[in-house]
Amino acid sequence: MRKLCVVELLSARRVLSFRPHRMEEASKLVAAISRSSSHEGVRLKPILGTFANAVVCRAAFGKPLKLVALLDDAMVTDSLLDEVINDHMAKRRTNSTAKATDGDQTTEDLVDVLLNLQKNMYVQDMFLAGTDTTTRTIEWAMAEMMKNPSAMQKAQTEARSVFSDNVTEEGLHELEYLDAVIKETLRLHPPGPFLIPRESREEANVGGFDIPVRSQVLVNVWAIGRDPRYWNEADKFSPERFLNSTTDYRGAHFQFLPFGAGRRMCPGIQFGMVVVQLALANLLFHFDWKLPNEMKPEDLDLTEEFSDNALKMRETLLLIPVARRIGSP
Numbered sequence: 001m002r003k004l005c006v007v008e009l010l011s012a013r014r015v016l017s018f019r020p021h022r023m024e025e026a027s028k029l030v031a032a033i034s035r036s037s038s039h040e041g042v043r044l045k046p047i048l049g050t051f052a053n054a055v056v057c058r059a060a061f062g063k064p065l066k067l068v069a070l071l072d073d074a075m076v077t078d079s080l081l082d083e084v085i086n087d088h089m090a091k092r093r094t095n096s097t098a099k100a101t102d103g104d105q106t107t108e109d110l111v112d113v114l115l116n117l118q119k120n121m122y123v124q125d126m127f128l129a130g131t132d133t134t135t136r137t138i139e140w141a142m143a144e145m146m147k148n149p150s151a152m153q154k155a156q157t158e159a160r161s162v163f164s165d166n167v168t169e170e171g172l173h174e175l176e177y178l179d180a181v182i183k184e185t186l187r188l189h190p191p192g193p194f195l196i197p198r199e200s201r202e203e204a205n206v207g208g209f210d211i212p213v214r215s216q217v218l219v220n221v222w223a224i225g226r227d228p229r230y231w232n233e234a235d236k237f238s239p240e241r242f243l244n245s246t247t248d249y250r251g252a253h254f255q256f257l258p259f260g261a262g263r264r265m266c267p268g269i270q271f272g273m274v275v276v277q278l279a280l281a282n283l284l285f286h287f288d289w290k291l292p293n294e295m296k297p298e299d300l301d302l303t304e305e306f307s308d309n310a311l312k313m314r315e316t317l318l319l320i321p322v323a324r325r326i327g328s329p
């Protein structure tokens with residue numbers, strides 16, 4: 001099933017096919033921030049959540065669903081998902097959009113794919129794994145850049161020199177500094193601080209502790225990402241450490257495992273990274289950002305809180321966006 005999803009939904013070809021949806025949702029994100037701009041500031045998390053929800057849902061279900069209802073209430077979730085599946089079945093019966101209306105197979109969504117294969121259960125898992133992780137990564141990256149204005153300035157200057165009128169996905173690969181910002185954010189604040197539990201297949205001794213065979217093993221990637229044996233000034237936010245470095249998050253460098261490693265590694269890396277890059281590039285390109293109440297960067301509270309295997313920001317990020325006139329530096 002995992003293999004199926006990787007090939008059918010999260011492969012490079014599929015991720016590329018969802019580009020028009022992502023671009024549309026990115027424009028809505030910019031418009032929503034512009035609308036809610038005020039002197040008191042904007043709470044970024046709900047707006048980012050709506051964006052990530054829409055992008056993941058449009059890929060998975062063909063349309064946006066209500067995020068809060070999905071996450072908070074299992075019964076509502078079931079009935080919403082039933083509705084989505086029934087919708088798709090009805091469309092198939094009337095033979096209108098079993099495949100995409102334009103006849104292009106690549107615009108099928110996950111529900112179409114799973115209905116083709118008669119495997120409906122996986123839909124909800126995919127949704128939950130994809131939305132919260134991306135939202136939190138974007139929020140943490142913004143928070144760290146607000147606390148470290150020189151990083152914000154470098155990322156902004158880069159975005160504004162790569163793009164002229166608008167952000168396009170084709171140009172995202174040129175944002176090297178932003179890529180380093182995202183890596184550094186994932187090192188310090190991995191959205192899943194513990195990987196999926198593993199079971200040891202043989203006896204081992206780790207750090208002086210005997211681990212019997214068949215023990216449940218939890219890998220704490222948060223602690224590994226801050227271990228001074230592997231990272232200089234481990235608690236410092238310094239995207240520069242990833243510039244000209246070969247360390248990446250694809251599971252081969254065990255000091256940096258935000259997406260896990262091995263057979264259970266996150267299959268949504270490509271999907272997740274493009275969503276995070278696209279959102280951040282838009283936030284940096286279209287807005288200047290200020291802290292409310294004349295707060296100084298060093299006073300921004302980035303205390304982490306751990307619950308439900310997620311690292312959350314204790315204080316929700318509140319920022320003032322100042323829309324930029326395109327063409328100005």
Ligand code: HEM
Binds near residue numbers: 257276
């Ligand atoms: C910044 C974004 C994301 C991060 C940091 C992240 C991180 C992770 C991690 C750490 C795991 C566990 C891996 C392990 O134990 O080795 C995981 C599993 C998973 N992720 Fe992601 N993820 C992200 C985005 C996504 C997206 C966008 C999707 C799908 C749309 C997705 C789908 C999944 C699924 C289905 C699993 C379970 C895999 C399994 O059970 O074998 N993730 N993710």
